[in-house]
Amino acid sequence: MKTMRLEEARAAVEAMLFSSHGPLSAASLAQALQIDVKTVEALLRQLMTKYRNSESGLAVFSVAGGFIMGTKPEYSKYVERLHEPVVRAGLSQAALETLAVIAYRQPCTKADIEMIRGVNVDSAVTSLVDRGLATEVGRKDAPGRPILYGTTEKFLVSFGLNTLDDLPQLPEKTFLQLQEIAPASDD
């Protein structure tokens, strides 16, 4: 029975190390398991030995006064290869629509864009900012001081524009429709 429970505790330590972002102290592991620190330290040593001697690609390291799980250094090249830069070209429909709104309505907030697109634009805006096509240009003087977005120089270069004035003119009809969407409610 004693052995059984120790094995369970060791598995639990393993699960906790796996799920953690940074190093965990033996004390915090002991608290979570409600067993004494000495036992946890013994379990941690067992785990370190087990991984070191096995053919596993993983290991437990003692670092910064705590313990952390990671990959063995000899396999790091595969891990890196896996995360090789993904070359992404093109814009998704959501990103294209969001960029169109920012281009013609800048500076504008996410709420302004959502009013026109009718859907949440968080991830589309993030992707445009990541691509360097849109950027934060200030804060709106309104409750919550929401971020205002605008296009970047990279945006101009990517579309072959000299200035924003080179964006094609919108027809009168579009301005009338915009009034319908947000009827002078620009408080």
Next chain:
Amino acid sequence: MKTMRLEEARAAVEAMLFSSHGPLSAASLAQALQIDVKTVEALLRQLMTKYRNSESGLAVFSVAGGFIMGTKPEYSKYVERLHEPVVRAGLSQAALETLAVIAYRQPCTKADIEMIRGVNVDSAVTSLVDRGLATEVGRKDAPGRPILYGTTEKFLVSFGLNTLDDLPQLPEKTFLQLQEIAPASDD
């Protein structure tokens, strides 16, 4: 020598699975290792068996058409105790029903979902999109160009599904009749 290299490859697969936040396909692992997919699949099966049968707190799961490493469910209570309680507010009945319809009827519009559920689904769809379980996948070629929704990879992972085919079957009768009434209500 041959055996040695296979063991190395298995350890590398383990390291890659460990480093990934989401599921990895056998093909992408094979590419990183520059070995054939069949071998990788065999290694993955070995790893799944090894973890399942061992006293480890970890396991390899097959989900969303790929493989992911995670903690065994029986140790979840310790993991949760260690990290701030993950407020995993479950999905409301409305959200679950809406998700069920999206999963089986994708791509589909809010109107399609409302026809089946008989209620407005705006807030349910928003909550599913916010949680990353459903997403905009395009626009329907119909008046007003309504948004089409579909499920995400996170949906598959969260529900432990490999593909959408793993979902329970809809009763045959309902299926047939759905097709009969669908065209009539399409206008």
Next chain:
Amino acid sequence: MSYEVRLPVFEGPLDLLLHLLEREEVDIWDIPIVHITEQYLAYLQSMRELDLAVGGEFLVMAATLMQVKARTLLPRSPIVADGEELDLDPIEGLAIRLLQYRAFREIAVALQERSDQWGKIGFRPKVEHNLAIKYENPVGKVKVDDLWKCFQQLVKDRADAVRVRQVHRREVNLSERMGEILLRLRVGRHTVFSQLISKQPTREELVVTFLAILELVRRGRVQAVQYGNFSDIQLNLCAEHAGKGDEDDATGRS
């Protein structure tokens, strides 16, 4: 002594109907429509008594049930729509909707079970790989004209959607609709159903008009006469109200 009243909460009219059918232990293919309609309306009534908002969806279903009930009480005759003969049994149509909804409700339960099980698996925390994504050409093949067209299309779609919503909102007001009907009757003494609705009525418009008439009939303000199956319903203003300007006609203005 105060006491607590508990009313089960339903996901919508179909959920409520299924509950009623399950409680009565009747088969979906064999809906006792008169009885179920009564039960359904009784539930809506208790919601109102508890000051719970009765969603529009529940009212639409109430109207559907009454329509189905009326049709089943009449001898069967085919409906002619767009010059084509439809012979859909309305109860059958309702049964199919219920079966379909029930199937998805069951799948929702299955999903919940799966999520309970899978929610216990801990995954590695997300690590930001700063260099993981590199954008060679951030805009791909998109040209500035695409942005221009896209913006116009978005604004147009949105304006259309806003317009639809405004029309919709105007139509679903029951008391306004009742006021309009009364007003028209005061002017002309009688009218027919088809004149109260537009040429291409929306489902909501039909339902609200129908409900408004039912309510006016119930209050004894209006008399409804139908001279044959599926003939137009004629409406007459009841004599004691004719000519009088009632103070409780909330909307007697045009």
